[in-house]
């Protein structure tokens with residue numbers, strides 16, 4: 001399904017991510033800048049942080065307990081923050097819009 005990544009400068013990039021893999025994996029494979037994902041999806045780095053577009057927030061699975069704890073380490077956490085390694089692609093998420101933060105560190 002298609003995911004649109006809006007960069008800190010406002011430019012956006014749209015890539016196709018296979019169902020069943022995480023948005024983080026798709027972003028890294030798709031060459032999206034700003035998704036550092038230092039831990040490779042082990043839920044231990046918080047550098048795969050994204051801000052979900054408001055229109056999509058309620059359509060994602062809820063934040064997990066461990067994700068919630070780790071998000072406290074994300075730079076600039078807000079109510080739209082998620083860790084992209086914890087968002088698994090499904091057909092329903094086609095057209096998902098995510099905002100990439102200016103920095104992950």
Ligand code: FES
Nearest residue numbers: 039041045046085
């Ligand atoms: Fe490290 Fe998501 S890639 S927490």
